[in-house]
Amino acid sequence: QKEVEQNSGPLSVPEGAIASLNCTYSDRGSQSFFWYRQYSGKSPELIMSIYSNGDKEDGRFTAQLNKASQYVSLLIRDSQPSDSATYLCAVNGAGSYQLTFGKGTKLSVIP
Amino acid sequence: NAGVTQTPKFQVLKTGQSMTLQCAQDMNHNSMYWYRQDPGMGLRLIYYSASEGTTDKGEVPNGYNVSRLNKREFSLRLESAAPSQTSVYFCASRNYRVGGTDTQYFGPGTRLTVL
Numbered sequence: 001q002k003e004v005e006q007n008s009g010p011l012s013v014p015e016g017a018i019a020s021l022n023c024t025y026s027d028r029g030s031q032s033f034f035w036y037r038q039y040s041g042k043s044p045e046l047i048m049s050i051y052s053n054g055d056k057e058d059g060r061f062t063a064q065l066n067k068a069s070q071y072v073s074l075l076i077r078d079s080q081p082s083d084s085a086t087y088l089c090a091v092n093g094a095g096s097y098q099l100t101f102g103k104g105t106k107l108s109v110i111p
Numbered sequence: 112n113a114g115v116t117q118t119p120k121f122q123v124l125k126t127g128q129s130m131t132l133q134c135a136q137d138m139n140h141n142s143m144y145w146y147r148q149d150p151g152m153g154l155r156l157i158y159y160s161a162s163e164g165t166t167d168k169g170e171v172p173n174g175y176n177v178s179r180l181n182k183r184e185f186s187l188r189l190e191s192a193a194p195s196q197t198s199v200y201f202c203a204s205r206n207y208r209v210g211g212t213d214t215q216y217f218g219p220g221t222r223l224t225v226l
Contacts, residue, residue, distance in 0.1 A: 034213075036217075043219050044201070044217045045217070088154070090215075092213060097205075098156060099215060101154040102153065
């Protein structure tokens with residue numbers, strides 16, 4: 001059974017701080033890793049994808065992948081109240097057509 | 112370019128009624144998916160279609176059927192709705208090539224209540 005684990009939160013950070021969201025996965029063969037943002041009552045929105053070890057930056061977002069530790073994280077710099085949402089981690093196993101999603105971490109950015 | 116569209120947005124059914132949820136994508140993606148999302152349960156895969164002409168069961172297929180009508184359209188049918196099928200249903204499409212890029216986008220969702 002492939003598993004993706006996330007702290008459910010809520011994670012509260014003050015406006016302007018760095019929010020750090022973490023995710024671990026069980027399938028060592030996983031090859032693609034994604035972060036989705038989901039506002040309450042809305043559908044998940046893809047914000048980052050990462051395929052190789054290291055960091056990938058896109059604006060205020062940085063995804064970090066460590067395949068040896070089976071760990072992927074998302075850093076949000078200069079957090080804004082508009083970043084308040086649930087963040088879903090998703091992982092694709094080798095050759096699989098199915099993404100496995102974590103249950104999400106709820107982030108609250110306090111003004 | 113609308114991305115992934117779903118109809119209807121909301122639906123209320125009585126136990127035992129049937130209905131079909133429609134999904135279409137205009138991104139020329141090969142793969143399409145149906146998920147349900149319930150509080151505390153996260154996103155659970157119902158069925159998926161890796162490519163036109165194929166469909167496969169996901170984690171929670173019981174009580175559902177799917178049809179991949181063509182490359183653009185993937186429908187989900189509830190033959191005899193039950194209160195346990197009250198949920199939010201998301202369709203997604205994915206551009207996935209083994210060893211290549213991989214992106215999956217979601218539609219806006221259908222909120223279904225079964226009384």
